[in-house]
Amino acid sequence: MPEIGIGLLGVGWMGSLHSASYRRVRDHYPTCQGTPRLVIAADAVEDRARHAAQELGYEDWTTDWRDVVAHPDVDAVSITAPNFLHCEMAVAASEAGKHIWVEKPLGRFPAETVSTADAVTATGVRTVVGLNYRHVPAVQYAHQLIASGQIGHVNHFRSQFLAGYASNPQAGLSWRFSRELAGYGILYDLMSHGVDMAQYLLGPIARVTARTATLIPRRPQMDAGTGTHFTVAAGELGDVENEDWVAGLVEFESGLVGTNESSRYAVGPEARYVFEANGTEGAVSWNFERMNELEVCMPLPSGDRGYTTVYMSPGHPEFAHFQPGAGIPMGYSDLKVTEAFLFLESIVDGVQRSPGVQEMADAARVLDAMARSSASLAWEEVGAVSARPEATATAAGNIRTANGAR
Numbered sequence: 001m002p003e004i005g006i007g008l009l010g011v012g013w014m015g016s017l018h019s020a021s022y023r024r025v026r027d028h029y030p031t032c033q034g035t036p037r038l039v040i041a042a043d044a045v046e047d048r049a050r051h052a053a054q055e056l057g058y059e060d061w062t063t064d065w066r067d068v069v070a071h072p073d074v075d076a077v078s079i080t081a082p083n084f085l086h087c088e089m090a091v092a093a094s095e096a097g098k099h100i101w102v103e104k105p106l107g108r109f110p111a112e113t114v115s116t117a118d119a120v121t122a123t124g125v126r127t128v129v130g131l132n133y134r135h136v137p138a139v140q141y142a143h144q145l146i147a148s149g150q151i152g153h154v155n156h157f158r159s160q161f162l163a164g165y166a167s168n169p170q171a172g173l174s175w176r177f178s179r180e181l182a183g184y185g186i187l188y189d190l191m192s193h194g195v196d197m198a199q200y201l202l203g204p205i206a207r208v209t210a211r212t213a214t215l216i217p218r219r220p221q222m223d224a225g226t227g228t229h230f231t232v233a234a235g236e237l238g239d240v241e242n243e244d245w246v247a248g249l250v251e252f253e254s255g256l257v258g259t260n261e262s263s264r265y266a267v268g269p270e271a272r273y274v275f276e277a278n279g280t281e282g283a284v285s286w287n288f289e290r291m292n293e294l295e296v297c298m299p300l301p302s303g304d305r306g307y308t309t310v311y312m313s314p315g316h317p318e319f320a321h322f323q324p325g326a327g328i329p330m331g332y333s334d335l336k337v338t339e340a341f342l343f344l345e346s347i348v349d350g351v352q353r354s355p356g357v358q359e360m361a362d363a364a365r366v367l368d369a370m371a372r373s374s375a376s377l378a379w380e381e382v383g384a385v386s387a388r389p390e391a392t393a394t395a396a397g398n399i400r401t402a403n404g405a406r
């Protein structure tokens, strides 16, 4: 059973979760071909780096992430730092021969994402990107029902990922609101998941038309390395530099036209991630708030029509690794254990799994077209990404205030 030395770059929310997933992976996937060894963790904030060694199981810590990349016992790294570091970290680590589990969105803007994906791919290392919702058993089951034609020809698709973490004007000005540190806002934070899911379920998106808005233009500042994007702060106000909301029509290569919306400002839902695909014979509908259920509509012998709730059970993909019986819920953190498993397996057997950096680049091309469309107010083709996204989309999008004035 090969031991795989792990280095961690960033000890925040995702850094803790990646670490827990490495610790849990053999409990849930006992046949996993690799055994993770938590070697060294880095965070720019010393207390967080120390915490990784004291509480998360790492043998050592550092405040300089380059120590991790250079460490001879590190075979693979988790990149869980803010977006502005993804490119530099991923390129340096892959050039040092380290395999990469990197959080979405792999950079700040599509040009950065695509060039990073290509540079990393050229080194030949294995990659996993944290587009974790693909690993939900009910999502995989929906994918099977669509791909096998059981709901017929899909003629409607709609998706929303609505969060409320930025709906409080006092929510602190974390790195997520900075163009320099995060790049795009909701496009990269949540729409990256939405676009990846749409393409996973229904194939490539060819063109889009989209609108974006920044609904709260100034927020209280908070110190870097403290709190999370859920933290309420009381500092001096600073500028929000990227968009809070995006919605668009997406036209797939198949000709199907669907809708996709994401927000960090939606009062009410806190993490409502939903999609519905309606076909000529049936339909599927999923809601992350009820992650372990898939609503399935299929023809009934009686002729009755309507959705039936299918509870995930050990017969569905991945579920048996976590729970022994139907109706016992899996949770969000479990999705990361599956990611850890896929990462370790791919390192040992050399087979690249999905989603890796190229699937993230595919999503980034669509997100780039959404940003271009938000500026041009026209349909935009998915293809080559803008060299300078700043030139094609304003920081605030095409709607600047909560009352919708342009």
Ligand SMILES: NC(=O)c1ccc[n+]([C@@H]2O[C@H](COP(=O)([O-])OP(=O)(O)OC[C@H]3O[C@@H](n4cnc5c(N)ncnc54)[C@H](O)[C@@H]3O)[C@@H](O)[C@H]2O)c1
Pocket (backbone or CB within 6 Å): 009, 010, 011, 012, 013, 014, 015, 042, 043, 044, 045, 048, 063, 064, 065, 080, 081, 082, 083, 085, 103, 104, 105, 130, 131, 132, 189, 224, 225, 227, 228
């Ligand atoms: N897949 C998902 O569902 C999901 C969910 C949340 C976040 N994310 C992604 O994960 C990434 C991290 O998000 P988070 O919520 O964990 O952020 P976070 O702010 O909680 O953690 C980021 C950590 O990186 C550290 N850091 C900053 N500069 C550093 C440097 N130079 N060297 C080392 N460490 C440094 C910070 O001090 C902090 O501890 C983001 O790219 C985000 O998009 C993905």
